[in-house]
Structure formats: C-alpha cells, structure tokens
Amino acid sequence: MVSNAKFPLFLPGVRKDSNQNISIISADVREAETVLAFYTVSGEKAESTVEKSYETTAFASFSDIVKLFVEEHQLSEINRIAVAVPGPVIHDQGISIRLPWILDKAEIAAGTGVSDIFLLNDLEAMAYGLADVTDKDLLTIYESENRTTGNVAILAPGSGLGEAGLFYDGKFLRPFATEGGHSEFSPRTTVEVEFYQFLNKIYGIVSWENVLSKNGLFNIFRFLRDEKRHPQSERLIERLKAGRDFSTVIYESAMEDQEQISTIALNTYLEFLAREANSLVLKLKATGGLLLGGELPLLLKEYIDKERLYQKFMISDKMERVLRDIPIYMLLNKKMILAGAAYYAAFSEN
Structure with a gap:
C-alpha cells in the first residue's frame, strides 16, 4: 500500500479478504484524555465515522471507556480494538507511568467482548499513520x-x-517503537552543564524527556528564571497565573510581546530539539527522512526558523555528509496516532 509515495508502508494484509468490511475501535490513550474513534475498512482505506474524547482518570479501566463509547454511539459488530499506548508494550501489556491502569490485552478482550485486540506504542502508531498522510499533511522544513x-x-x-523509526527493507518501510526519549541528556556548553546540574538536583538521572517534553520547556524556563535570573514582565507573570497551558503562554509571549525570557526559552528548546533529532537520525541511519510530530512542534510551527533549525541539526563531528541530504518534515495531521492504530489493526497481519 502506498498512500504517500514518500513513505511506502509495509502492510501485508491490505488485500486479504478477511481484512475487508470490518469495524475497528481505535484509541489514543493519554494521561489527561483518551480519544476513541470508530473506523470502517474498505479497500485500502480505514475511514473514521465517530470520534469522542474522555477524561482518562474518570474511569476504573480502559474497557469501561470503550463500553461507554459503544453505548453512547450505539455501535455494534466491533471486530477489532486498536490501542496506542504512551509507553512500551511487553508481553501483551501496555505499561505507562502516566496512566492510572495497565493496558492488558486479555483484560480488554474480556471486558469488551471483542477478541481481536491490538496494542502498540503510540509513536509506532504515529508511524503507521503515514498510511493516511498526504502531501498537505507535511510541512517541509x-x-x-x-x-x-x-x-x-x-x-x-x-x-x-x-521516538520511533521505520526500517526500509528495500521496498517498504516497517515501523518500530523505541524508548529513546528516556536516554540520558548530555550537555555541550558551560551553560548547559549548569542546566544539567539544575535538573540533576530535581530528577537525579536527566533524560531527554526532561528537556524536550512540555515539562522540559518549563524546565528550561525555570532555569532561566531561577538560576540565570532573567526577568519576567508583569504581563507574562499575569498570563502564567491565569492557569492556561504553559507552553501556549510562552509561545504567545514570545510571538506577541517578544518577551526576552520566553524567546530565549524557545530558542534553547529548538536547539535541543535539533540536537536530539541529529542524534536519532544518526543512530537509525535515517537517510529516508526525519519527521517531527507531537504537540510542541505543531504549537511552534510559526515560530520555527527553518534554516536555523536545519543548521543546528547539521552540526556533527564527522557526519555532515550524511546529514545534509536528509529531508525534514513536520507532521501536521493531528489524528495520525488514531488513524495509524486503526491501519495497524486492519492490515499489519497477513
């Protein structure tokens, strides 16, 4: 199956009769909310017809969310359930420190009455979501x-x-999950050593997730505020007190007010993003391309200086020749995890 010629996915079951005319509940499970969607499969496409979000912690189990979704939308004949997990999937269990419960394949089957359950890492699901991506869903960096x-x-x-990868077998791309976001952060400059020491006192081991997640942006900001003594305007202080999403406030502060501490925080964040992108690409030898997804790149897309990001990405001791021809795209489709989990459940098995 080739939905986007740039990214031909390996989907061996795409022409198997038993994978046709089936229905799938796809789930993107997150700490704050769980998003469910109902997909129907025809030909090479999985199409969503119903979607709803639920507060994750309001339910005693994932199965309870599914049962409510089915009841509210009067769904019947559910053939498969696909669950994108924000963490590793091992021995048919999806385990995440962000969730109030373990996602267990056998428990979900028993709790929902659906026998075919598919668990996969959320970034692996995002990779499978390339089956539903067109050129308009890609912003070229x-x-x-x-x-x-x-x-x-x-x-x-x-x-x-x-972090995830897609292995190129000579004809198709085969998605796989990693837990690379939990590898240890390494400082490069004197100021970054100070930043590392600041985080080390808080976390002990400092992972890249402590630097590049939404909480990571907050860590950069509070280091600049508390350790480097960058001042904040009264307008920014009031915005932060309002209780809105921190990342959005910092983005608006930099874009609208050119607030110095916010601008420095975002520039530092994007430099770290380019560096970890460089590292991931080299470790995977990802000559086929780098894809930036997730909430933060989408939030910052108008702020990002594409040329500066590329130049920071290119910094390497010996590998500039490899890095310079690697295309970089931002994924604009916010439904890739949901769609990818559905395509995985529909066509990953022959």
Whole structure:
C-alpha cells in the first residue's frame, strides 16, 4: 500500500479478504484524555465515522471507556480494538507511568467482548499513520535535491518525548517503537552543564524527556528564571497565573510581546530539539527522512526558523555528509496516532 509515495508502508494484509468490511475501535490513550474513534475498512482505506474524547482518570479501566463509547454511539459488530499506548508494550501489556491502569490485552478482550485486540506504542502508531498522510499533511522544513531512500526517524515531543523509526527493507518501510526519549541528556556548553546540574538536583538521572517534553520547556524556563535570573514582565507573570497551558503562554509571549525570557526559552528548546533529532537520525541511519510530530512542534510551527533549525541539526563531528541530504518534515495531521492504530489493526497481519 502506498498512500504517500514518500513513505511506502509495509502492510501485508491490505488485500486479504478477511481484512475487508470490518469495524475497528481505535484509541489514543493519554494521561489527561483518551480519544476513541470508530473506523470502517474498505479497500485500502480505514475511514473514521465517530470520534469522542474522555477524561482518562474518570474511569476504573480502559474497557469501561470503550463500553461507554459503544453505548453512547450505539455501535455494534466491533471486530477489532486498536490501542496506542504512551509507553512500551511487553508481553501483551501496555505499561505507562502516566496512566492510572495497565493496558492488558486479555483484560480488554474480556471486558469488551471483542477478541481481536491490538496494542502498540503510540509513536509506532504515529508511524503507521503515514498510511493516511498526504502531501498537505507535511510541512517541509528542509528538502534535498539529492533525496535518497532509507530508514526514517520520527521525533514527537508533547506530554512526553516519543521516538520511533521505520526500517526500509528495500521496498517498504516497517515501523518500530523505541524508548529513546528516556536516554540520558548530555550537555555541550558551560551553560548547559549548569542546566544539567539544575535538573540533576530535581530528577537525579536527566533524560531527554526532561528537556524536550512540555515539562522540559518549563524546565528550561525555570532555569532561566531561577538560576540565570532573567526577568519576567508583569504581563507574562499575569498570563502564567491565569492557569492556561504553559507552553501556549510562552509561545504567545514570545510571538506577541517578544518577551526576552520566553524567546530565549524557545530558542534553547529548538536547539535541543535539533540536537536530539541529529542524534536519532544518526543512530537509525535515517537517510529516508526525519519527521517531527507531537504537540510542541505543531504549537511552534510559526515560530520555527527553518534554516536555523536545519543548521543546528547539521552540526556533527564527522557526519555532515550524511546529514545534509536528509529531508525534514513536520507532521501536521493531528489524528495520525488514531488513524495509524486503526491501519495497524486492519492490515499489519497477513
């Protein structure tokens, strides 16, 4: 199946009769909310017809959310359930410190009455979401005239830091999950050493998630505020007191007011983003491209200086020749995890 010629996914069951005319409940499970969607499969497409969000912590189990979703929308004949997990999936269990319960394949089957349950990491689901992506869903950060095929890397910072890859087998791309966001952050400059020491006192081990997630942006900001003594305007202080999403407040403060501490925080964040993107691409030898997804890149897309981000991405001791031809895109489709989980459930098995 080739939905977008840039990213031909390996979906071996796409033409199997038993994968046709089926219905799937797809779930994007997150700390604050769980989003469910009802998909129907026809031909090579999985189409969503119903979608609703629920407060995750308001339910005793994931199965209870599914049962309410089915009841509210009077759904019947559910053939499969696909669950995107914000963490690793091991031995048919999705485990995440952000969730109030473990996602267990057998428990979900028993609790919902649906026998075919598919659990996969949320970034792996995002990778499968490329099946539903068109060129209008891609914002080009950098495009090389010498674009080559090869593995693809996905870096998606939001509430956490998701990282995944797609292995190129010579014809198709095969998604796989990683937990690279939990690898240890390494400072480069004297100020970054101070930043590391600041975070080390808070966390002990300092992971890249402590730097590049939404909480990571807050960590950069409070380091600038508390350790480097950058002043805040009264307008910014009032905005922060209002209780709105912190990342959005800092973005608006930088864009609308050119607030110095907010601008420095965002520039520092984007430099770290470019550096971890560089590291992920080199580790995966992702010559087929880098995809930036997640809440924060989407929030900051109007702020990002594409040329500056590319130049920071290119900094390397010996690998500039490899890095310079790697295309970089931002994923604009906010439903990729939901859609990807549905495509995985529909077509990943032959």
